Amino acid sequence: MWNQLLPSVRMTLVLSVLTGLLYPALVTGIAKAIFPSQANGSLIQVNGKVIGSELIGQKFSKPEYFQGRPSSAGDGYDAASSGGSNLGPTNQKLIDRIKADADKFHIENPDFTGPIPADLLTTSASGLDPDLSPASADAQIARVARTRRVSPDEIRRLVETHIETRQLGFLGEPRVNVLKLNMALDDKYRLDPDSGW
Amino acid sequence: MTSNGLLQITVFFLLVLALTKPMGAFMTHIFEGKRTWLHPALRPLERLIYKLCGIQEDQEHRWTGYAASLLMFSLASLVLTYLIQRMQGFLPFNPQGFGTAHAAQGATAMTPDLAFNTAVSFTTNTNWQAYTPETTMSYLTQMVGLATHNFFSAAAGIAIAIALIRGFARHTTETIGNFWVDVVRATVYVLLPLSVVIALFFVSQGVIQNFASYTKATTLEGAVQTIAQGPVASQEAIKILGTNGGGFFNGNSAHPFENPTPISNFIQLLSIFIIPAGLTYTFGKMVKDTRQGWALFAAMSVLFVAGVLVAYPGEQSGNPILASLGIENHPTATQPGGNMEGKEVRSGIANSALFATVTTDASCGAVNSMHDSFTPLGGLVPLVNIELGEVVFGGVGAGLYGMLMFAILAVFIAGLMVGRTPEYLGKKIEQKEVKMVMLAVLVLAASILLFSGAGAVIQFAKNSWINPTGPATANLNNNGPHGLSEILYAYSSGTGNNGSALAGLSANTPWYNLTIGLAMLIGRFLMIIPLLAVAGSLAQKRIVPASAGTLPTHGALFVGLLVGVVVIVSALTFFPALTLGPVVEHFLMMRHQLFALLLIPVWS
Known part of the structure; x- marks a missing residue:
């Protein structure tokens, strides 16, 4: 079981960057460009x-x-x-x-x-x-x-x-x-x- | 009920039906490793992830290796979320200064027990929230600490469902797939692209997406109104699509910045069901008999329709006590009638009752109305749905593997009745499978009932660390049978990994944070691990050709049997508790009986 630890840590970090930073950044960028008023409330x-x-x-x-x-x-x-x-x-x-x-x-x-x-x-x-x-x-x-x-x-x-x-x-x-x-x-x-x- | 309300529900269901096949066929391609139209764009990303993480794409695991990967992934991501929450004061994207000396008065402290509860909650796809997000969590915590789990736990759920399907589809093999590959494919090809599209659509409707600090507005009457902001749309999309349900705001999908219009509400409802419904088709496709998938779909549909046809009239007939005070209970062309406490005008009764049914059919737990203020019968439906095991379409992946668990039980019971070794999809269901399934069923029921029982009676000293309010019942917002419902709902929601709440319960104390945290872990992993064992055991078996004595599992007879087993197992387990909560409350409400918030006397 512990031999899965290293892939788990790497996967957590890589997917966190992808889904926790890059994804919201992409959505924010597009949203602000095409729906600026809505994006700001x-x-x-x-x-x-x-x-x-x-x-x-x-x-x-x-x-x-x-x-x-x-x-x-x-x-x-x-x-x-x-x-x-x-x-x-x-x-x-x-x-x-x-x-x-x-x-x-x-x-x-x-x-x-x-x-x-x-x-x-x-x-x-x-x-x-x-x-x-x-x-x-x-x-x-x-x-x-x-x-x-x-x-x-x-x-x-x-x-x-x-x-x-x-x-x-x-x-x-x-x-x-x-x-x-x-x-x-x-x-x-x-x-x-x-x-x- | 109004004809327009029924029309909305009907159109919703027909759209789910129409989307099931395309969605299911697409996911079949993805998990069988075939190329799709998304591959030219996303295949490089998938390969990059394998490279960065050192994953051998073509390596497959036995069920034990698959389970070990899941457990270690859950542990690693849980620890990361715990740390981010505890350290949010030192991290960026925190304009409100949560966790620092600059936080506004009234901000919630991120205690170890709350951070534990929340980390477990998001890791297990529950999204139970013991905190008010807009006064507790920085934008970074919401994005990297919480929303990431909306992807991970959903992808893991899909992966496990696929592994269990492989157990049925394969024969005489030891392996059931590669957990990492299944998770990455679910994320890259299914969850991410759909989330981007849905998030942008939500923004078009008015869902916010920014990193600004909270806006200070001066209202028409001259008061100051602070308006919370944040990257909501990106989180909202996956919250719904991954049947997670954890709101960016305390108001969840009732908050106008999370769910501003009836159209956004409709898309949220569809997004909750689209992957779980699609997976029934994926199942049929992968076991090479789509009728098997449609049979599960049919059983789920029966239970969905039954739920909504209790919840909707329950809420529409409203509260007779309010009617006696001169409040309109009947719908007219210009006002909704019914029980509008805890509901939004734009949603009205039909969409609130439908949402409550859908969010608990699935293990979503997002709410567009406050279940705590539902009528007893309207509120009975979400509670029962959770206690059925959330197998009515269910959580992404979780609904399918939950329903397959009941299918195994159903063929076993049918086998007992006719005295034959039960078979399902050509696999003999033997002692090991039935034992594992019963283990899962019993553990879940025990967790709900034992914790609820403890919560109803346990005493603590006032100002004790474990529960500063005193006895566990002192945290209730409602007395009488409704108070019992609040406790029962909390542990049902935790164990069922739903995450909705009768939110009057003040759950942010160490007692509730720790026990509900434990219930969530039990509900997630003591269901998944036995089912992966079943998958491993099934994959090893030969496929027995159907004979005249085989119970066909694609017809109306089996659908009826399956629905019966789901209902009977839950009814036998939970009926006494439900009787003491919502059922008795209903009759007391009809008698106009009220309950003041007197504390239940301390036993001496």
């Missing part, structure tokens, strides 16, 4: 400052923004510490959290009636989910419209233009990217900083 820059990544959700708590799902990544949307709540379906903590969030949601969105969409008050697996279901965005339209003093129909039209349908017509689920939607809101209905609310 699909970062969104405004006036030269990075405001986030279009793939990574961020925390929204102000009423004039659409709010994403609750997050268990760090203290919420910590993109350096991803993860889910890992709360099981019979965990008291899960039920307490959702009950509290549901009460808060109804207070903040008094116009909303009916069952709350399944994704809106549940945490995602990564804690960085950039999306909401269209129904979850829809549930917040009245609040956003009122806060921004715009008609709900106008906001609804904006939301509809941001719905991404299933890829190739059948893959995945329809969704709305919260950051892109909120950027469009700011773009179109710039808040008057002196309005005082």
Whole structure:
């Protein structure tokens, strides 16, 4: 058995260089050449400052923004510490959290009636989910419209233009990217900083 | 269940079916040493590796030599990974300064027990992760310490499957091939080229690939968001293709930088199954009867469909307790319904349930949703899949040799029933083969059940070195039957070399790192070594021509028998444990019973 030691060590070193250094270097080189934006994280820059990544959700708590799902990544949307709540379906903590969030949601969105969409008050697996279901965005339209003093129909039209349908017509689920939607809101209905609310 | 969800699952399965033959035929060529269209480009690389490592390409080994090469290769690469982790603070490609004084607050310390656990985990193709990668591992550690094992352990798995196939295909010979040649060919012609293509495709979808330090962004609301970076795509491709499953990030394939779109998700699912499914065809081709391969494929398909048809409705029907709080449980055109805790919107219910089934059918263990938050019945499927031995397509190589193990058992049981010496593919299955197969089956079951039993009751003092939180159950994130599921899943996943987790369990303590580490070693090597012994023994035998009394092993009867044996062996072994975990949890959930996180009282 020990006569296999030397070939094992040599094989480990040679294959480590091949698959651990040369392979990622090759992929990096080609990726940076043909997909530079994606390779660097699909970062969104405004006036030269990075405001986030279009793939990574961020925390929204102000009423004039659409709010994403609750997050268990760090203290919420910590993109350096991803993860889910890992709360099981019979965990008291899960039920307490959702009950509290549901009460808060109804207070903040008094116009909303009916069952709350399944994704809106549940945490995602990564804690960085950039999306909401269209129904979850829809549930917040009245609040956003009122806060921004715009008609709900106008906001609804904006939301509809941001719905991404299933890829190739059948893959995945329809969704709305919260950051892109909120950027469009700011773009179109710039808040008057002196309005005082 | 929605019709669109079922459509996605159906299209996925049909594509696996369509890719099985071309993939299997290609691998047959590679391992029979024939030239393929890749040889003009890659043959020089293959020869260079032999030269650098002093390998005689035409030399073949007996099963003992083959096993010795595997063990020494695993040992050497395990030690290298251990050292890289422990010394990462002194090594390059470490912009976050892990292992140095510059590491951010909250970074995980690379303790000896964690480094051991992780080195074992990646060497054994498990990729159990007791750490949060983005707060623990430097880019160099991820690339050279961990991703390399994604190639090595996958190549070794394929090699062993090929060696076992040779045991059936050859006759009256002592040798079953050359481990080094099989590993190099699997790496150079199968894993590397596919990984490059898949990695670049992932980047096109948004998977990152860079060596930059973490990005500081200022969000729309003015907060600072630190965004982890790294060479993800190159690792992601082989993580999936090699059924390894160890994420670059803690969120694994749920993280938008690992799996950003439904299309990338679909390609991940296909990549998990493509090599294991292809190997069933390779098997048929090499034993010169492709019907034998398709019979295994059929048995695997039955178990795959059964799993997904439990997991998907389980998750889609959701949690009745949430429904009573006013959360929508039914799918509509604009929202997914069902149990969305621990799932991503872009994946929804169908793709999450499908991924959970596929990743545990195979020994992959990547996750695009958090299994810990699954409903009891939805979560039962991954757990059962692992405990079936991950033979539903299975890990690369591991699935095939696992299924062949059950095939030997199936013909043996059939032989007992009719009172004839069992045969499989013209080889008499005798005492030695059955003993070796039973050894593997029993060792795996014992590892899962004994470790889980110990974890459920063992007591430690609070702040003890071995488990600072106190008793082993103090590390749980959920109480009640779900807590037992967390422990049972951990040792099932470790022993089965899966690597997925009910991740609420805080497993980074010496107790869990060492015991799960041991379970992973047992699950890998005490399965492989007996099976290589079987391969060696089979290769020596003559081929007996089929007679009227031979049980045909390519028809529906055998497929049914094989599925039955897989299910019955696992059911007899694990049913009591499963009853106390997910099954009882299901009934309690239907009664809206909740569990607060009270520590289980210490025995006095």
